[in-house]
Amino acid sequence: MSSGTLPKVAVIGSGISGAVCASILAASGVSVTIVETGRGAGGRMSQRRETLEDGRELYFDHGAPYFSVTDNEVLGVVSSWEARGLVAEWPVMFGSFDWSVRKFVDLDKEGRTKKYVGVPGMNSICKALCSESGVEAKYGTTVGKMNWLHDRNLWSLIGLDGQDLGQFDGLVASDKNVVSSRFTGATGRPPPLDLASSPELAILSQDIPVNSCFALMLAFSEPLSSIPVKGFSFKNSQILSWAYCDSSKPGRSCASPNCECWVLHSTAEYAHGVISKTGLKKLSSDALVEVAKDLLHEFQNTGINVPHPIFMKAHRWGSAFPAIAIGGNEKCLWDQNKRLAICGDFCASPNVQGAVLSGIRAASKILGKSSNL
Ligand SMILES: Cc1cc2nc3c(=O)[nH]c(=O)nc-3n(C[C@H](O)[C@H](O)[C@H](O)COP(=O)(O)OP(=O)(O)OC[C@H]3O[C@@H](n4cnc5c(N)ncnc54)[C@H](O)[C@@H]3O)c2cc1C
Structure with a gap:
């Protein structure tokens, strides 16, 4: 040089x-x-x-x-992003839904951990x-x-x-x-x-092993008001691991004032089961539609009042989390x-x-x- x-x-x-x-x-x-x-x-x-x-x-x-930070070196960087308005706190309550008893439990268990999100995405x-x-x-x-x-x-x-x-x-x-x-x-x-x-x-x-995950994007024309939290994990579900109300994050808007967008995550076991049938090939759009139906069905079977979505689409994350x-x-x-x-x-x-x-x-x-x- x-x-x-x-x-x-x-x-x-x-x-x-x-x-x-x-x-x-x-x-x-x-x-x-x-x-x-x-x-x-x-x-x-x-x-x-x-x-x-x-x-x-x-x-x-x-x-x-979203993400959280415990490491001081990372906190320094994230605080500078916060000062620039690139991230903001998502100040909501999280909890868990226990499938075996069909009830929300552990409300606000993770409440003390600051949840950061990028703004507006x-x-x-x-x-x-x-x-x-x-x-x-x-x-x-x-x-x-x-x-x-x-x-x-x-x-x-x-x-x-x-x-x-x-x-x-x-x-x-x-x-x-x-x-x-x-x-x-x-x-x-x-x-x-x-x-x-x-x-x-x-x-x-x-080989670096990975866990896979399917994300289901859902939009509803009305809020899911029977859900007491904006993010929750599923206990004892074979199919779903997490649900988040995406439109409740700072800087987001939905298609109309009452509209709510949610994202559901599958369990790694469910994703593994589906992906092992197709190998490393991309899933066909028909197969993704079936995944979307499975995840929505599990969500509706909770007994939570989940109306028919105005939009739903599944996304495959083949390498979501390194193991x-x-x-x-x-x-x-x-x-x-x-x-x-x-x-x-x-x-x-x-x-x-x-x-x-x-x-x-x-x-x-x-x-x-x-x-x-
Ligand atoms: C569904 C899901 C839920 C998650 N939930 C959380 C959570 O709640 N909290 C949390 O902290 N983290 C979560 N994570 C994990 C988090 O997203 C990742 O740990 C982080 O984003 C990884 O960043 P990275 O830069 O290491 O990798 P990546 O974001 O994967 O970036 C790698 C980039 O390299 C590009 N690339 C690859 N090969 C090539 C090539 N040959 N040429 C050019 N470009 C290439 C890819 O396109 C990609 O953009 C989640 C992840 C997923 C998928």
Whole structure:
């Protein structure tokens, strides 16, 4: 790299770990390029826009519904987002619904934990971080190959269609599918990173098990007033794990003043049962309709007064939650010789806090080496 030029780092993935990492790097004077498969930023902190037949729009946080923070390092970052209006507290009561007795129990058990949401959608945080000064984002672009050019001491990124995505002094990969063997199964292609040349990252050659989840997006023309809380877990249900009233979050609106949007999450066991029938292939839309019916049926069978929804659609999260964390105390993986950092919730803990912490740590690794960039 010639002197006077900013070091260039590519971040693969614009989920919260990649977005946090990119924003820290850019704030330190690194020129960051984010490459993201999806149409926008967010990853599993996404928001989905749906349109009713009459043209009215509905928005659902169909991935992470909210997050909480216990780690002080992460709290510092989240407080700065709160000050910028990117997140707000969702000051509602949560509880549980016990299927075996068909009653709400443990109301407000989690009430003391501050619940944060992105405003106006869960993806707002990633969107803002990925458009900060010094960050360029290429959406709708999948990295197909990450090549380390020994002779030039640079990374070269190639898109899935063979397009040249540029050359970089350092690289951050924020999705386990970029490196894990599951990627091979899902796409029929080898993973973008060849691990054989990075013995430091040998831990990645193991499969990283994940738990899957289906999310059911529901809209009702009237509030579900018999439900005493805005979020609750299900005890003793084989099919449902959580329900959230999405439209009760700050900064949200529904299609009409009385309308309520809810998101239901399936149990991992139910999702596993459905997905194991289709393997890693995408579920057909007919199969997703059947999933939607199963989840709604379970919701209605609670005995809670659940009217007929004006909208319902299921979404499959094949890799919703990593079942292990492989980053150890570092909370990320790092190949110093090649300036390659791997981050994401699978390196720390299977939640937003873990992903943020991992993104912070990956940025520190890259910056720790910045004098050599
Ligand atoms: C249904 C559901 C409920 C959840 N509930 C909660 C909760 O209540 N509280 C909580 O804290 N957390 C929750 N989580 C977990 C939380 O969403 C995740 O831990 C966190 O968002 C992970 O962020 P990440 O950056 O590690 O990964 P991701 O968000 O998955 O980001 C990785 C990104 O990389 C992109 N990518 C992958 N491969 C490539 C490639 N080859 N080229 C380019 N881009 C690529 C992907 O498209 C994706 O955008 C939930 C998740 C789900 C799905």
